[in-house]
Amino acid sequence: MLKAKDLLGLRTLSTDEMDEIMRVAIPMKDIIMRDIKKVPTLRGKSMATLFFENSTRTKSSFEIAAKYLSADCTNLAVSTSSVQKGETLIDTAITLEVMGIELFVMRHGASGAPHFLGRNTKARIINAGDGMNEHPTQGLLDMFTMKDKKGDLGNLTVTILGDVAHSRVARSNIWGLTKYGANVRVVGPETLLPIELQKMGVEVYTDVDKALKGADVVNVLRLQKERQSSGLLPSLVEYNKFWGLTSKRLELIKEDGIIMHPGPMNRGVEIMPEVYEDPRSVVDEQVTNGVAIRMALLFMMLGGKTSDEIN
């Protein structure tokens, strides 16, 4: 059971709750692997996606998760030109709520937007990424993948590589992993590492080689290309030279270490193509696990109670 109405971030989730979600995701993953991938569990339940930022991947992942569980999913296409703030957002949500929507999956460019909506609606909310704050389902699917591949999270050394400052994926990973006692390292150019990061319980590096040495997991963050025009980076080429994940740098992580990326990738910038093709890359499996985690959350938040029920 989740304690709060809304799933806003991993900062406010306990390890018990995260354990439960990941436990429920296991049978969900089995469903995905079946020939007939549809169970009637959430038949008659209604949810909507509210995406104020484009994200084909995350949105489809939620839609597919809903479909496999037989929930009705409405997609509210919010074109970027008509993005309006404040009461417009509340109005939109309440209109859908009175039409029977019980859960919103929300992606928004402003940190705290789902928290704001959550305070103003009775419907439950899953944060599918808010500004630079959190992306909790990505954090959960990353941890689920790590746990699946490497076992107990508390024994792992995880290196998060790249633009930590602008990354909600990094923040959710840090909150989740540090709660399990993992050794979390972050590395990138100082311009992309926010101030007082070590207070989150991580080791902060600017030298990639040091940060990768002996890591069980390297989670590579996507670099937004506009960073070079805002005084944060001289060029993508130089970024790749000093911080890109190359096969040479990959020699530094544990032999059985794994490589992760939340996608979509900028090949040749933060990650080299041969690294993606390395047998230790679990990027495709992350995508499958993402559907499983989202199914687990929809199940828990739209009707299901405990993990026993699904079997």
Place this chain on the structure above:
Amino acid sequence: MKLIKDGHIIDPANSIDDIMDILIIDEKISKIEKNIEVKPEYEIINAKGLMVFPGLIDMHVHLREPGFEYKETIKTGLAAAAKGGFTTIACMPNTKPAIDERTIVEALDRKARGAKVNLKVIGAATKNIDSDQLTEMGDMKEAGIVAISNDGKPVKNAYITRRVLEYAKKFDLILIEHCEDESMANGGFIHEGYYSTILGLKGIPREAEDLIVARDIALAKMTGGKVHIAHISSKNSVDLVREAKKQGINITAEVTPQHLVLTDQAVESFDTSTKINPPFRSEQDREALIAGLIDGTIDMIATDHAPHARWEKEVEFAYAPFGVVGLETAVSLMYTKLVKTGIIKYSTLIEKMANNPGRIFNLGGELKIGNDADITLFDPNIEWIVNPDEFYSMGRNTPFKGWNLDGQVIHTIVKGDFALKNGKVI
């Protein structure tokens, strides 16, 4: 004729800290003595158990007129001031149009006519706030402005600031500076620190303030002009001002009650009533502000009362405008959090909220025979809960909603007349 009887008068400017009476005749303070003889013609104000202060003065208020009357009007703002115990407030010129010429100053004076609380106007330093053209500050001074400021922004660059300071000297006008280097702030909206990092909200480093404070100290030194630092928030800036004062540079500073009480941790909930500029800073900054207040580096407390309409603040954090209201909570908050806790003395509170703004901006601020009878009576024994729905201000944007506070203003007397009587605005 009014006789304030048996109140505990505190006025450090006149070294008064005692139970005494005050006799008011014809708008003026006529006597301050022990046991003034009661005469039948006196209206007696029983002040037994009350604290009697020189009328409080707030040098930093946004009244939103002209142009933003849906946020606040002169009428509602002055009512809020009376409720908070302020007998004089000064309003900032970042209105629409900006208060940047004599006619607008006069129009505001006309609007304030009949109001009990004294309204003083601060004129813009440059036309339309953000320009290279100096305002006719001499003409505005004749119409009554008490200072100049481009609040919301600092004067746009070092060169123009130099010229403003040089020119303003002839009219003895102090430049009140909102210190924020725009390029350094870079679109941020909370303090750059642990909370901006974990919440993924864009930060404004304290150095954005420090850079303009340092610039203005250099220019005050160069020109001999007077600079007053508005809403100081950074510990480094406190150090810069302290050092400049040691060198005899003409610099003064104010701090807001909210910066003395809250830190950036308040932003954690994404509540837009915690979005202010300069932002709530770290605990070390807050401690430095208190130290600066105590050692005299910071001369006064000013609210930066900044009302907004409900719908403007009920939005995602990034889109909300900056500012909180403060007139109706300031003195109770300072009493509860600083005086009652023993951090500062009663006398320090009165210096910062009456004596010093009065002296620096030439607005009275002390209980002296012959002065206007501007007096605030405060009951330290009232306990109350902040309920924005009861505010006289149209603004409801306070981070102190639901807080339990001690002490409340009971009567606010301006020129011998009640602006607030028994807690009700007249």
